[in-house]
Amino acid sequence: MNPFYLLELAGITVFAISGALAALERREHHHDFFSVFFTGFITAIGGGTLRDITLGNYPVSWVRDQNVLWAIFVGFMLTIGIPRLLLKLRKEVFLFDTVGIGIYTILGTKISLAQNVNPFAAIILGMVSAIFGGVIRDTLMNQVPFIFRKEIYATAxxxxxFVYISLRAWGISEGMNAFVSVSLVVLVRIAAVKFKLSLPKIYLPKV
Amino acid sequence: MNPFYLLELAGITVFAISGALAALERREHHHDFFSVFFTGFITAIGGGTLRDITLGNYPVSWVRDQNVLWAIFVGFMLTIGIPRLLLKLRKEVFLFDTVGIGIYTILGTKISLAQNVNPFAAIILGMVSAIFGGVIRDTLMNQVPFIFRKEIYATAxxxxxFVYISLRAWGISEGMNAFVSVSLVVLVRIAAVKFKLSLPKIYLPKV
Amino acid sequence: MNPFYLLELAGITVFAISGALAALERREHHHDFFSVFFTGFITAIGGGTLRDITLGNYPVSWVRDQNVLWAIFVGFMLTIGIPRLLLKLRKEVFLFDTVGIGIYTILGTKISLAQNVNPFAAIILGMVSAIFGGVIRDTLMNQVPFIFRKEIYATAxxxxxFVYISLRAWGISEGMNAFVSVSLVVLVRIAAVKFKLSLPKIYLPKV
Structure with a gap:
């Protein structure tokens, strides 16, 4: 087992936790075991699945590799077992979630490039891998997705x-490139939350 | 024509009817012919289509076999022709719908296993086949999907x-296995509605 | 470069503009650059992408051809650069949008037929190509899709x-057929808006 694979599984567990916690926090609905599991599941696999079916990259990871499903199950058990602790550790969970987003972005970009995709499409599909699980979750919960509400997120x-593809073109080694690019996503996201950075708003001119 | 195929087409018609009736019952919108047809269509084919594109199992059934579309059309014509009768027969329509869900679940599980899917993914994709048409319908109607609101449903x-895959591993004959597994889905669902059973709710601890 | 390809790119730009303007017009959200870009992107590529993944028709156009993404980018730049002008030209934008819908419908139908799809599925997929970008956009914006609200739209x-496939069966030349069929979509849509035509509503009988 290579360390990157273990890291990926850890990312899936964290995504499942953040999805399941998001379901629990919507107090207006009374979530049962299935809802909490399924929300975690969708959040964890939604983005990567959408990327793969857009690429025609079969088989999709969780369909091929049941470890992905076990990683989600671990996240579910943790969420219903120690929700109080997870909420106290909110800051640490946020950090893990952000690292997960960084890893998914670069992994998704890399997978897309391997399918002979044009580089701009690879950038978009990298972003889709990282955030669309959350977008589908929010849409099913009947909410405007967080990417339309939050501080800088998808943009990170x-x-x-973009940086990953550029460094790759410059011939930087894969390991160093992944480290730099993932770190960039994480740092931009942390800075955005810490300093409440958001992109400029656009207002319609009154006509 | 084998009897299972006819049963499947009947299931599609019933799904289309329950989707089209659901559109009509949302009185806050004024549904026209297209909306009612399209809602029935989405409900009938959504789950199976999502399963097939997740598996890369092409061509998707309604794209290959126009009988599926005719089955939906029959459901649409019945809905706009005799809505009063269908509403009076609500109990019977519910029963048919439940049988349809049972058939779709086992059929979806079987199709997934045939694509060399891991067994846990096959269970999830069986469930997706049966209920995601309704989930997409509810989401388009701007409602929280029924699977997050109702009594035991997706869990059935x-x-x-799960039972289908287990009995298969035990070497039970396909026909007997399908009969037992479909019946189980139907009985659990009927019991859930009759006795208002739902899974335990999970509440967030106040922190 | 053939003229049809340029026409298609122009259609994508117009779709991106109408999607981005739709985001801007929802004043209850404060849209930033990313939201406006992404809404235009989804509107422009959503329908064609859904058609292609339903058909298993890979690679999807914007993944293969980066000109599609540039066409969207041009639409985005125009929207944030000259929104006042675009809103003044609303009537002309509507006209372009309608021509775009006509072209997408016939193009989508043609692509579907080329994949050995049954003719009824080809009709539905032609319609999906043209309107599902807008449906996904509205759903993400937490609104009931316009196809369930507007005058005759999807029906056009x-x-x-339907006319395209019929004329094709009669052996009419491709160019003439495309011209007639696209014009029909445009004229029906314009007439529907001008005379506020909608399909008959269906009301549930009180039981």
């Missing part, structure tokens, strides 16, 4: 994917 | 798919 | 696709 992914 | 599908 | 696409 687009930026990280 | 997961249970039926 | 179904009609155009």
């Amino acid at each position: 992914c687009l930026l990280g994917a | 599908c997961l249970l039926g798919a | 696409c179904l009609l155009g696709a």
Whole structure:
């Protein structure tokens, strides 16, 4: 087992936790075991699945590799077992979630490039890998997705994917490149939350 | 024509009817012919289509076999022709719908296994086949999907798919296995509605 | 470069503009650069992408051909650069949008037929190509999709696709057929808006 694979599984567990916690926090619905599991599941696999079916990259990871499903199950068990602790550790969970987003972005970009995709499409699909699980989750929960509401989020992914592809073109080694690009996504996201950075708003002119 | 195929087409018609009736019952919108047809269509084919594109299992059934579309059309014509009768027969329509869900679950599980899917993914995809048409319909109607609101529903599908795969591993004949597993889904669902059973709710601890 | 390809790119730009303007017009959200870009992107590529993944028709156009992404980018730049002018030209934008819908419908129908799809599925997929970008956009914006609210819209696409397939069966030349079918979609849509035509509403009988 290579360390990157273990890291990926850890990322899936964290995504499943953040999805399941998001379901629990919507107090207006009374979530049962299935809802919490399924929300975690969708959040964890939604982005990568959408990327793969857009690329025609079969078989999709969780369909091929049941470890992905076990990683989600671990996240689910943790969420219903120690929700109080997870909420206290919110800051640490946020950090893990952000690292997960960084890894998914670069992994998604890399997978897309391997399918002979044009580089701009690879950047978009890298971002989609990282955030669309959350977008589908929010849409099913009947909410405007967080990417339309929050501080800089998807943009951090687009930026990280852009840098990854650029450094790759410059011949930087894969390991160093992944480290730099993932770190960039994480740092931009942390800075955005810490300093409440968001992109300029656009207002319609009154006509 | 084998009887299973006819049964499947009948299931599609019933799904289309329940989708089209659901559109009509949302009185806050004024549904026209297209909306009612399209809602029935999405409900009938959504789950199976999502399963097939997740598996890369092409061509998707309604794209290959126009009988599926005719089955939906029959459901649409019945809905706009005799809505009063269908509403009076609500109990019977519910029963048919439940049988349809059972059949779709086991059929979806079987199709997934045939694509060399891991068994846990096959269980999830069996459930997706049966209920995601309704999930997409509810989402388009701007409602929280029924699977997050109702009594035991998706869980009955997961249970039926689990039993189907288990009995298969025990070498039970296909016909007997399908009969037992479909019946299980139907009975669990009927019991859930009759006795208002739902899974335990999970509440967030106040922190 | 053939003229049809340029026409298609122009259609994508117009779709991106109408999507981005739709985001801007929802004043209840404060849209930033990313939201406006992404809404235009989804509107422009959503329908064609859904058609291609339903058909298993890989690679999807914007993944293969980066000109599609540039066409969207041009639409985005125009929207944030001259929104006032675009809103003044609303009537002309509507006209372009309608021509775009006509072209997408016939193009989508043609692509579907080339994949050995049954003709009824080709009609539905032609309509999906033209309108599902907008449906996904509205759903993400947490609104009931316009196809369930507006005057005759999707029905114009179904009609155009039906006529296209019929004329094709009669051996009419491709160019003439495309011209007639696209014009039909455009004229029906314009007439529907001008005379506020909608399909008959269906009301549930009180039981």
